Amino acid sequence: MKKLVRNTLMLAALPLAVATAYAAPAKKQAASAAPAAPTLSAEDKAATGKVYFERCAGCHGMLRKGATGKNLEPANTTKLGQARLEKVLAYGTEGGMVNFDDILSKKEIANMATYLQMPAEAPPEWSLADIKGSWKLLIPVDKRPTKQMNNVNLNNIFSVTLRDSGEVALIDGDTKKIWAVIKTGYAVHISRLSTSGRYVHVIGRDGRYDLIDMWTEMPTTVATLKAGFEARSIETSKFKGYEDKYAVVGSYWPPQYTILDGLTLEPLKNVSTRGNTVDGNYHPEPRVASIVASEHKPEWVINIKETGMIKLVDYSDLNNLKEITVNSAKFLHDGGWDSTKRYFLVAANASNKVAVVDTQEGKLAALVNTAKIPHPGRGANFKHPKFGPVWATSHLGSDVISIIGTDPENNKDNAWKVVQELKNHGANSLFVKTHPKSENLWADAPLNPDAKLAGSVTVYKISELGGDAKPEILDLAAAADLGKTKGIQRVVHGEYNEKGDEIWFSVWTGNKTEASAIVVVDDKTRKVKTVIKDKRLVTPTGKFNVYNTMHDIY
Ligand code: DHE
Secondary structure, rough: OOOOOHHHHHOOOHHHHHHHHHHOOOOOHHOOOOOOOOOOOHHHHHHHHHHHHHOHHHOOOOOOOOOOOOOOOHHHEEEEEHHHHHHHHHOOOOOOOOOOOOOOHHHHHEEEEEHHHOOOOOOOOOOOHHHHHHHOOOHHHHOOOOOOOOOHHHHHHHEEEEHOOEEEEEEEOOOEEEEEEEEEOOOHHHHHHHHOOEEEEEEEOOOOEEEEEEEOOOEEEEEEEOOOEEEEEEEEOOOOOOOEEEEEEEEOOEEEEEEEEOOOOOOEEEEEEOEOOOOOOOEEOEEEEEEEEOOOOOOOEEEEOOEEEEEEEEOEEEEOOOEEEEEEOEEEEEEEOOOOEEEEOOOOOOOOEEEEEEEOEEEEEEEEEEEOOOEEEEEEEEEEOEEEEEEEEEEOOOOOHHHHHHHHOOHHHOOOOOEEEOOOOOOOOOOOOOOOOOOOEEOOOOOOOHHHHHHHHEEHHHHHOOOOOOOEEEEEHHHHHOOOOOOOEEEEEEEEEOOOEEEEEEEEEOOOOOOOOOEEEEEOOOEEEEEEEOOOOOOOOEEEHHHHHHHHOO
């Protein structure tokens, strides 16, 4: 956790509208403020608002209500006072707040301490009309090829986030060569695939959404829009009859999800997620976390972070949109399907729970208690030698991998409980991974403050999990041989190739001026097969194999 904020630094340049909102003098507040109330000049306030948006909002929220990070409203911050806040900002805390003394100047830290004691101001809204205004259909559907115009094995392409350069690299998994580098929004958070496997959908942290066609001779962006000022999730429609028809994008700000035409990105419907939390209190900023598409129904599972509500959204009739709202726990973050794709498991990270929703019945199946701060990515499904079908998550707050039984029909006693906790090589893990053809379960720990742990992965042999399983720990940062770098070399996000016989990890230095790499490990021998190094590979983080992402294989 400690490094979480640091790793979310460097967002896109602040949109002008937001900058203006920050700069706007708050006349009312100034008039009613007590004489000694902390204040900044309009210029400092605008600059500090930009820093807040870039470095703090991901964890603390735009309105500073808190989620992954603490509530930073004046009621709390003024109690701490200027000196204490400056200290926390400079040196961090044991509770997970990162230190900023190496990133921000003394003046910036002092200004931020003041800014946090001033009332939070809401950035502007971004309506359906705004989204429509930003929409560009670069190549209409009838001007696109009707067959694949290249000889690339699209199923084994990896869409790789080049976080700090605002691009994705499409890497050919067969040749390990970069096929294309495509300009996108800033720090693309995830890539998802159209059901046909033809289109890559990518969402930038700055809300820019790009649709990339892979049937053209070289991959081409065919449509783009701005869904909001901050976003993390997208998904396509996967139910029979709706393949490639719709897409959905979830925004952090404004808190809303937007349904789009899947082939053109034409914005069709915008739904606010503001409302009451599971505790019954109104929340003005319930951000959209993970989204998955059902293969069994025309339905998306849309997880609302701050409210702890899981929305099952039926997209078969957009004019009469039906939503089932499932109460779970706070704060919802990332998750994935079980192997049958009936149950969706999502981390409720502040509650140290995994919520399980039964999408067949449209209700909560269980809230599973876990170790501190589960963070699964999409998790890992496999057959445990003792407990039957299971799903695994690693943890930000604990050095364990939790294994949860997922088969209430044939393994009822094991279902929806942690049946085993395996030791991970460190806490501060983000992702676990396996593949139906693999015998291995992998976990990273990229946010660990210890460079050695952040650069390593743990791997277990699944068949040994019923007995005395001994993990192997591989130092993949060392294997990448990048030499000395200023930033820690974080090994993050395992992703399998189409065949399931290689697992790829990013070695992310967190600094766009320094070299990064992707290490390809032979899954059987666990030996490094290839290290992909290329000047264009700037801060790679998430990797999404086309075939595995299309079919939710994890
Ligand atoms: Fe992520 C998934 C939000 C920080 C890399 N991240 C997700 C999802 C959400 C989310 C809601 C699920 C999307 C889905 O499945 O639809 N991430 C956030 C944050 O709010 C947070 C904590 C802070 C922030 O400001 O963004 C955050 N995430 C990070 C990083 O610092 C990471 C390591 C590097 C980066 O590129 O920003 C990072 N997040 C990822 C990746 C996934 C992801 C690679 C997809 C995992 C998968 O296998 O599907």
